[in-house]
Amino acid sequence: MSAGDGQSLAVVVFLGFVAVSLLLCGLAAADIDDPEHFYAGGSAAFGPMGGGLAIAGDYISAATLLSTTGAVALDGADGVLFACATVVSLFLVMRILGEPLRRKGVFTLGDFVADRLGTPSARRALGVAGLVVLAPLLLVQLSTAGRIMAAMFGLPDGALTGCTVAGGTLMVCYAAFGGMRGVGYVQILKVGVTLAVMVLLAGIVLARYGWSPPALFDAARDRSGAGAGYARPGLHFGHSVAGRLDLIGFAATLLVGAACLPHITMRLHPVRDARTARRAVGWAVGPVAVVCAGVVVAGLGACALIGRAPLRAADPGGATALLMVTGALDPAAGGARDSMLFAVVACAVFATTLAAVAGITLAAASSLARDFGGRPAHGSGGRSPAGEIRRARYAIVLVGAAAVVLSAFLGDRGRLTLISLSFSVAASVLAPVLLYALFLPGHTVKGVRWTVYGGLPLIVLLLVGSPAVSGGPTAVFPDQDFHWFPLQTPGLVTIPAGFLLGLVGRARARSDSGASWRRQDRTGPMTTPRSRRPDPAARR
Numbered sequence: 001m002s003a004g005d006g007q008s009l010a011v012v013v014f015l016g017f018v019a020v021s022l023l024l025c026g027l028a029a030a031d032i033d034d035p036e037h038f039y040a041g042g043s044a045a046f047g048p049m050g051g052g053l054a055i056a057g058d059y060i061s062a063a064t065l066l067s068t069t070g071a072v073a074l075d076g077a078d079g080v081l082f083a084c085a086t087v088v089s090l091f092l093v094m095r096i097l098g099e100p101l102r103r104k105g106v107f108t109l110g111d112f113v114a115d116r117l118g119t120p121s122a123r124r125a126l127g128v129a130g131l132v133v134l135a136p137l138l139l140v141q142l143s144t145a146g147r148i149m150a151a152m153f154g155l156p157d158g159a160l161t162g163c164t165v166a167g168g169t170l171m172v173c174y175a176a177f178g179g180m181r182g183v184g185y186v187q188i189l190k191v192g193v194t195l196a197v198m199v200l201l202a203g204i205v206l207a208r209y210g211w212s213p214p215a216l217f218d219a220a221r222d223r224s225g226a227g228a229g230y231a232r233p234g235l236h237f238g239h240s241v242a243g244r245l246d247l248i249g250f251a252a253t254l255l256v257g258a259a260c261l262p263h264i265t266m267r268l269h270p271v272r273d274a275r276t277a278r279r280a281v282g283w284a285v286g287p288v289a290v291v292c293a294g295v296v297v298a299g300l301g302a303c304a305l306i307g308r309a310p311l312r313a314a315d316p317g318g319a320t321a322l323l324m325v326t327g328a329l330d331p332a333a334g335g336a337r338d339s340m341l342f343a344v345v346a347c348a349v350f351a352t353t354l355a356a357v358a359g360i361t362l363a364a365a366s367s368l369a370r371d372f373g374g375r376p377a378h379g380s381g382g383r384s385p386a387g388e389i390r391r392a393r394y395a396i397v398l399v400g401a402a403a404v405v406l407s408a409f410l411g412d413r414g415r416l417t418l419i420s421l422s423f424s425v426a427a428s429v430l431a432p433v434l435l436y437a438l439f440l441p442g443h444t445v446k447g448v449r450w451t452v453y454g455g456l457p458l459i460v461l462l463l464v465g466s467p468a469v470s471g472g473p474t475a476v477f478p479d480q481d482f483h484w485f486p487l488q489t490p491g492l493v494t495i496p497a498g499f500l501l502g503l504v505g506r507a508r509a510r511s512d513s514g515a516s517w518r519r520q521d522r523t524g525p526m527t528t529p530r531s532r533r534p535d536p537a538a539r540r
Contacts (some may be wrong), residue, residue, distance in 0.1 A: 025178030052283025070318020072299025127371025198294030249492030337456025450505025
């Protein structure tokens with residue numbers, strides 16, 4: 001098999017996916033005539049099956065395919081645990097938040113919390129938190145898309161910037177012209193492609209070991225060099241007390257954070273009714289479970305066929321394991337990049353990444369357009385439908401341009417740290433705000449602000465002082481060591497702190513409200529008409 005065969009197939013599959021996805025976005029654009037269609041034309045338009053598949057598409061990202069495969073290959077049982085946590089997290093969000101998050105005229109988390117608390121003053125805080133969650137994810141996904149495109153076409157490293165710009169242009173087109181419905185079509189197409197490719201890859205790996213998962217796992221353990229430790233949790237973070245705490249904190253952050261990502265919850269708002277939400281659970285969780293099972297098999301195959309040391313040498317985080325295993329499965333090709341299997345897998349990864357960045361871009365731009373515009377708790381704030389859509393598209397272009405510039409500047413630096421930041425903020429800030437707004441009667445805007453503006457600095461402080469930034473092979477500054485916080489993921493501290501800050505802010509709002517009422521009682525009858533006004537605590 002010649003090198004040109006693999007690259008030719010990659011070009012054909014890539015152009016085919018781009019052409020079909022742009023066509024679907026064009027078809028969706030023809031129906032976009034008001035903000036409801038632009039922001040919420042996804043789950044409501046597709047029904048249970050389409051809505052569930054679109055949610056699954058938003059949920060499956062480059063991190064799911066590349067980072068989790070690398071974690072399984074390098075860390076064995078830890079990686080399997082991370083893959084299981086990914087599936088369980090989606091099941092929890094669909095079962096616990098799927099029905100309560102349904103709300104007509106609500107398009108972002110800021111919209112939802114403002115509507116739930118009855119005041120728009122909570123919207124900006126949620127917009128800040130949402131952008132902090134989405135921006136790092138967008139940079140990582142866009143950088144990955146550029147690298148995968150360069151690898152598919154056999155381009156040198158100097159072409160990475162051009163590939164990143166091309167990927168950014170495509171994501172802006174998907175989000176700006178297709179809106180939620182167009183991006184939903186792309187997500188469904190991506191799920192089909194990714195499912196087919198991961199099932200194919202897992203089947204080829206298992207066939208090498210007589211279709212026996214235990215035989216595959218034993219071979220991976222033997223080539224790992226870790227012995228029995230490969231089959232026990234703790235290989236990634238170590239077996240010390242700090243390592244065990246880090247594993248618990250990472251699993252909790254992944255479990256809770258993935259359930260509260262804004263581009264996932266955004267698809268739950270327009271679901272038609274409770275029955276549709278319940279029926280969509282299987283269509284969302286099923287494909288993700290199959291993909292994660294394929295990821296586990298591919299990771300074990302990478303370790304069994306290549307070995308743990310060469311994988312770690314190629315990338316300390318193991319992000320190249322999924323693509324490297326294609327070369328080991330097709331040795332006649334003369335190298336991974338010359339393999340037909342590599343072309344197919346690389347195209348699936350690129351499709352996954354491109355669809356993910358389109359969904360994240362749409363969510364970030366929606367937050368920017370709606371949560372910072374000073375509008376009421378519900379609806380469009382008096383703007384014309386055309387003006388609202390135009391404002392959203394301007395925001396998409398702005399977000400896309402900023403993401404391309406920052407992604408080209410950062411490259412691959414701090415990839416895992418950026419992902420850790422996103423999930424930590426989602427788990428420590430968005431989760432407390434959402435759960436309190438849904439299930440804690442009388443929660444207040446002041447409680448939301450305390451969680452957001454108290455939790456964000458704490459997360460950044462602990463992350464900067466952690467081994468994720470300095471002192472480790474995957475750190476932002478691997479050659480320097482100035483860490484003082486022992487845990488790589490701060491979730492074990494910041495998740496309880498986020499819930500506690502929300503309660504403190506709520507208590508302070510009620511205390512201020514009580515003091516206000518006492519002052520009114522002392523001032524006499526001139527202020528008694530205020531007693532007929534709504535409880536001021538609801539607006540703090």
